[in-house]
Amino acid sequence: MTTLKLLSLTVSLVLTTLSMAGESFSNNGLEITKPSTNEVRPGQNNLAVYIDQVKNLTSKTLSIVSVTSPIAEKVELHTMAVKNNIMKMEKIDKLTIPGKGSISLMKGNKNGYHIMLFNIDKEFTRNNFPMSVYLSNGKSVDFQVQVLERPSLNHEDH
Numbered sequence: 731m732t733t734l735k736l737l738s739l740t741v742s743l744v745l746t747t748l749s750m751a752g753e754s755f756s757n758n759g760l761e762i763t764k765p766s767t768n769e770v771r772p773g774q775n776n777l778a779v780y781i782d783q784v785k786n787l788t789s790k791t792l793s794i795v796s797v798t799s800p801i802a803e804k805v806e807l808h809t810m811a812v813k814n815n816i817m818k819m820e821k822i823d824k825l826t827i828p829g830k831g832s833i834s835l836m837k838g839n840k841n842g843y844h845i846m847l848f849n850i851d852k853e854f855t856r857n858n859f860p861m862s863v864y865l866s867n868g869k870s871v872d873f874q875v876q877v878l879e880r881p882s883l884n885h886e887d888h
């Protein structure tokens with residue numbers, strides 16, 4: 731094996747390791763950074779997924795129009811809104827990201843954006859699990875959601 735081949739093999743191995751760490755996933759002009767969720771509690775059927783940053787690498791507006799995961803029966807885009815002084819989550823049809831811009835789905839983001847998984851298969855939430863977002867241009871981006879250990883027993887639904 732030539733040195734060059736060996737070098738490129740090493741590089742691709744390093745890249746594979748990086749993408750498996752759940753840091754950043756990029757495809758079709760969209761970059762998804764740090765998708766994560768908390769490990770499920772006993773009896774929990776729904777799960778909220780957060781993403782530190784969703785970045786549009788193109789110069790045109792892109793919208794996320796749907797999300798899927800093989801571990802959930804149904805997946806929705808959600809926002810949080812205050813109604814009659816009560817914080818409630820609401821389904822939204824799409825998330826729009828301006829050209830070269832980015833949005834946050836980080837836990838605690840000002841819009842309350844998150845992805846909600848319904849009727850999850852708990853067997854799969856012990857490890858990282860796959861999800862896909864579908865874009866307004868018909869393309870999609872696959873990524874792996876990192877399942878984080880719960881830091882405490884704090885009650886939180888979102």
Ligand SMILES: [Cu+2]
Nearest residue numbers: 778808819846
């Ligand atoms: Cu929700």
